[in-house]
Amino acid sequence: MEIEWKSYDPGEFYDEMISSPGNPRRAARAIAGYLQRLSAKQLGRRQHAADLAIAEMGVTFTVYSEGTNIDRTWPFDIIPRIIAQKEWSRIEEGLVQRMTALNMFIHDLYNEQKILKDGVVPEKLITGSKSFLPQCIGATPRYNVWAHICGSDLVRDKDGTVYVLEDNLRVPSGVSYMIENRAVTKRVFPELFRKHRIQPVDDYPSHLFDMLASLSPRPLDYPEIVVMTPGIYNSAYFEHSFLAQQMGAELVEGSDLVVGDDDCVYMKTIAGLQRVDVIYRRVNDEFIDPEAFREDSVLGVRGLLRAWRAGNVALANAPGAGVADDKVIYTYVPAIIKYYLDQDAIIPNVPSYRCEDREQREYVLANLATLVVKPANESGGYGMLVGPHATAVERNKFVNLIKRNPRNYIAQPALSLSTAPTICGQHVEPRHLDLRPFILQSDRTYVTAGGLTRVALRKGSLVVNSSQGGGSKDTWIVDTGAG
Amino acid sequence: MLSRVAERLYWTARYLERAENTARLVKVYAYMMLDMPSGIGLNWRQLVDISGAHEYFDKHHRSSGERNVTRFMLADSGNPGSLITSLGMARENIRTTRDLVPAEGWEHVNELYMFARKKLAGKALVKDRYEFLSEIVMRCQQITGLLAGTMSHGPAYQFVRVGRNLERADMTTRMIDVGSATLIAPGVELERLENRLWTYVLRSLSAHQMYRQYVRRRVQPDRVLAFLLQDTDFPRAVAHALGEIASCFGNQLPHNEEPLRAVLRLQRLVAEADVEKLRAAGLHEFIDQLQLELGNLHQLISATWFAHEMDETITRVSVSA
Numbered sequence: 001m002e003i004e005w006k007s008y009d010p011g012e013f014y015d016e017m018i019s020s021p022g023n024p025r026r027a028a029r030a031i032a033g034y035l036q037r038l039s040a041k042q043l044g045r046r047q048h049a050a051d052l053a054i055a056e057m058g059v060t061f062t063v064y065s066e067g068t069n070i071d072r073t074w075p076f077d078i079i080p081r082i083i084a085q086k087e088w089s090r091i092e093e094g095l096v097q098r099m100t101a102l103n104m105f106i107h108d109l110y111n112e113q114k115i116l117k118d119g120v121v122p123e124k125l126i127t128g129s130k131s132f133l134p135q136c137i138g139a140t141p142r143y144n145v146w147a148h149i150c151g152s153d154l155v156r157d158k159d160g161t162v163y164v165l166e167d168n169l170r171v172p173s174g175v176s177y178m179i180e181n182r183a184v185t186k187r188v189f190p191e192l193f194r195k196h197r198i199q200p201v202d203d204y205p206s207h208l209f210d211m212l213a214s215l216s217p218r219p220l221d222y223p224e225i226v227v228m229t230p231g232i233y234n235s236a237y238f239e240h241s242f243l244a245q246q247m248g249a250e251l252v253e254g255s256d257l258v259v260g261d262d263d264c265v266y267m268k269t270i271a272g273l274q275r276v277d278v279i280y281r282r283v284n285d286e287f288i289d290p291e292a293f294r295e296d297s298v299l300g301v302r303g304l305l306r307a308w309r310a311g312n313v314a315l316a317n318a319p320g321a322g323v324a325d326d327k328v329i330y331t332y333v334p335a336i337i338k339y340y341l342d343q344d345a346i347i348p349n350v351p352s353y354r355c356e357d358r359e360q361r362e363y364v365l366a367n368l369a370t371l372v373v374k375p376a377n378e379s380g381g382y383g384m385l386v387g388p389h390a391t392a393v394e395r396n397k398f399v400n401l402i403k404r405n406p407r408n409y410i411a412q413p414a415l416s417l418s419t420a421p422t423i424c425g426q427h428v429e430p431r432h433l434d435l436r437p438f439i440l441q442s443d444r445t446y447v448t449a450g451g452l453t454r455v456a457l458r459k460g461s462l463v464v465n466s467s468q469g470g471g472s473k474d475t476w477i478v479d480t481g482a483g
Numbered sequence: 484m485l486s487r488v489a490e491r492l493y494w495t496a497r498y499l500e501r502a503e504n505t506a507r508l509v510k511v512y513a514y515m516m517l518d519m520p521s522g523i524g525l526n527w528r529q530l531v532d533i534s535g536a537h538e539y540f541d542k543h544h545r546s547s548g549e550r551n552v553t554r555f556m557l558a559d560s561g562n563p564g565s566l567i568t569s570l571g572m573a574r575e576n577i578r579t580t581r582d583l584v585p586a587e588g589w590e591h592v593n594e595l596y597m598f599a600r601k602k603l604a605g606k607a608l609v610k611d612r613y614e615f616l617s618e619i620v621m622r623c624q625q626i627t628g629l630l631a632g633t634m635s636h637g638p639a640y641q642f643v644r645v646g647r648n649l650e651r652a653d654m655t656t657r658m659i660d661v662g663s664a665t666l667i668a669p670g671v672e673l674e675r676l677e678n679r680l681w682t683y684v685l686r687s688l689s690a691h692q693m694y695r696q697y698v699r700r701r702v703q704p705d706r707v708l709a710f711l712l713q714d715t716d717f718p719r720a721v722a723h724a725l726g727e728i729a730s731c732f733g734n735q736l737p738h739n740e741e742p743l744r745a746v747l748r749l750q751r752l753v754a755e756a757d758v759e760k761l762r763a764a765g766l767h768e769f770i771d772q773l774q775l776e777l778g779n780l781h782q783l784i785s786a787t788w789f790a791h792e793m794d795e796t797i798t799r800v801s802v803s804a
Contacts, residue, residue, distance in 0.1 A: 055597075056590050232579050241579070245586070256485050270489050270638060270788045271737040 002040045003428050010430035014160050016081050016420040027084035027478045046188045050078045053184045075471030077422045081453040085479040092447045094346030099439045101337040102324045106146040110136050120339050121332050135292050136320035142215050143443050148316040154435045156418035163350045169325040171282045174452040175438045176239035185474040199449035199477040205246035207446045214442045215314035216277040223277035225249045230283050230299045240282050259303030263310040278314045285319050327376040327410045355402050355409040364411040368395045371411040388414050432456045434464050450475035489642045490789040491576040496646030498573035503623035504654035505566045509556050510616040511687035524667040527552040533657045534564045558603040570596045585633040591626050641731040652724035656773050658684050663766045681707040688719045709758045725750045742783050749776050
């Protein structure tokens with residue numbers, strides 16, 4: 001499996017490591033040279049060491065579709081994905097811009113609704129959205145920020161342009177893998193970290209802690225911060241416990257919390273009840289409070305919304321924030337940025353068609369074979385159609401789905417996602433990938449250096465989700481010191 | 484700390500200790516069966532009875548030979564007391580309390596479970612059993628040491644200590660039950676065999692050397708029994724384990740009056756036991772009573788600190804072998 005860059009050919013795709021066979025990109029030059037000097041045996045040994053480290057660290061995720069609770073270890077490829085510092089700085093700016101505008105948008109929707117009155121976003125789109133929660137109207141969370149933690153998915157097309165594919169404003173996951181991936185890479189390639197200027201990523205938990213502490217309704221030196229998980233059967237449980245551990249916060253389940261007659265939230269401890277100030281909740285809106293939302297939820301806390309509205313507890317993200325990661329709203333984000341900030345979007349959206357619009361819908365139905373169709377309110381790659389890879393039967397099914405409920409679908413051209421060299425058995429081959437950086441916002445905004453690179457391990461596949469056969473890579477923001 | 488977490492830590496420690504003790508028990512039992520003459524009334528079936536899971540065993544097995552019994556004690560994931568179940572449960576409990584336990588704690592327990600599963604699917608039941616069980620014991624001890632040496636000795640750790648010592652006291656009473664077996668042999672021979680039997684009981688608890696050092700006599704059933712029940716210094720003696728539990732309660736746990744009173748009562752019961760009389764008659768009944776009292780102590784701990792209704796899922800998780 002010795003790497004020979006001259007014979008590594010990503011074809012028509014943009015490759016993150018090389019610009020053409022034999023020619024590594026500037027920021028990747030050193031690492032490419034280093035990898036080429038490793039023998040097949042050395043490379044294999046390092047991949048093996050990484051696999052062992054991951055199994056040992058218990059880095060796992062759980063798959064929903066399996067009845068029993070089966071933890072899978074997260075497939076990890078040791079060849080890092082390289083991004084030049086200069087390019088990254090611009091992306092970072094774009095993410096801050098986007099997050100700022102989205103938070104202004106959410107706050108506006110639940111309060112004055114100026115953007116609807118000005119006709120920039122159609123009113124019926126919001127009132128008809130499952131994610132718009134009337135229970136939240138009139139709420140004013142601290143700093144008017146609703147989405148405190150966001151994971152935006154970025155992709156790169158053939159010509160090298162980076163697009164935002166979607167914004168995850170509900171309970172985005174993956175950040176723990178970003179941190180663990182770095183820990184593994186440091187074990188596997190310690191010498192590279194001595195020689196290169198690679199931006200660290202492991203300070204994320206302390207930024208997260210500071211952000212959460214800044215939301216506390218009580219002015220305390222040590223606010224009581226908890227991470228609320230749906231429990232060990234959730235696919236991201238590993239991450240919930242990881243973050244709690246890293247922040248020194250309690251990891252609670254709904255049943256550990258109770259709302260008192262004073263509309264404050266308490267946790268059940270061995271010494272009795274103890275007040276909670278900030279909840280980083282990893283439970284979806286509809287399940288957080290059986291009193292306000294789904295009555296049958298056993299994951300939530302009765303009265304939580306009441307306590308939040310009374311200002312006695314902070315919830316991150318705030319309930320209702322998901323209204324802005326609806327896939328149809330997504331298509332309006334450039335307009336939203338323009339409206340609130342009077343700026344053009346720094347990172348473009350993937351061109352999208354709204355099935356609700358008659359003309360656009362007709363185009364979509366006529367061109368299903370070249371498009372990707374997405375439902376407005378799903379995540380994790382569920383319920384979507386990848387036109388070029390779908391059968392006629394699957395496409396027909398979507399024709400019907402779209403006709404029945406056009407508001408629920410958007411379509412985008414199938415992008416030629418960029419590739420990066422990945423160890424596949426005995427060879428190094430190009431595999432498609434995306435990038436999920438994480439953004440934290442309260443009175444300040446923080447963006448991770450890089451993020452989680454997810455890679456589609458199956459040849460030719462464009463689906464990078466961990467639940468559907470994806471793996472991951474460490475992501476290096478490399479400062480070459482020059483322009 | 485969260486009640487739910489306290490409970491899981493407590494069970495983590497109990498299951499780890501149970502795994503270690505099950506390994507010890509099978510290891511020494513196998514050794515003993517090789518060494519003791521046949522026809523004196525010792526058999527593998529007694530091991531099942533000691534473990535307390537005879538009902539489940541009888542439902543699934545007709546014969547209680549070495550093969551069935553060791554498989555049952557080590558590899559049967561349906562047996563709630565088997566080695567693999569204990570390790571699996573320790574793993575589930577520590578997995579859900581990872582935010583309070585040093586990361587290595589989880590890593591080692593996870594590795595240990597995977598190691599046991601792999602080995603038990605291979606030759607660990609027959610050919611490599613001795614080495615396998617020795618390694619299990621050693622690795623359990625490593626984890627116990629790791630937690631002792633890296634976890635802050637605050638309330639969270641106190642629950643680990645309580646769980647470990649309660650399980651230890653319980654298992655020591657079960658080991659003593661091995662010694663209470665009625666052997667069939669003529670007079671002189673009987674005494675010799677009984678002494679040998681108690682030597683195995685001591686060995687199974689790694690107590691032989693300490694016994695020699697502190698008792699300074701050759702192995703003699705009454706003295707062994709007194710040592711294992713009433714010695715306050717030997718870590719696996721019942722009196723010592725109870726003392727540890729009392730110190731945990733008194734140390735940093737809130738609302739401790741009732742549990743403290745209960746453990747003091749148990750300590751008295753053990754200290755005042757007349758060992759010679761018990762040996763002559765009623766040892767088995769006394770052991771039964773102790774086990775019952777330990778069960779009551781567990782109930783009280785649970786009612787005092789874990790009272791909020793626990794989600795059942797954790798205790799119901801099945802572990803595939």
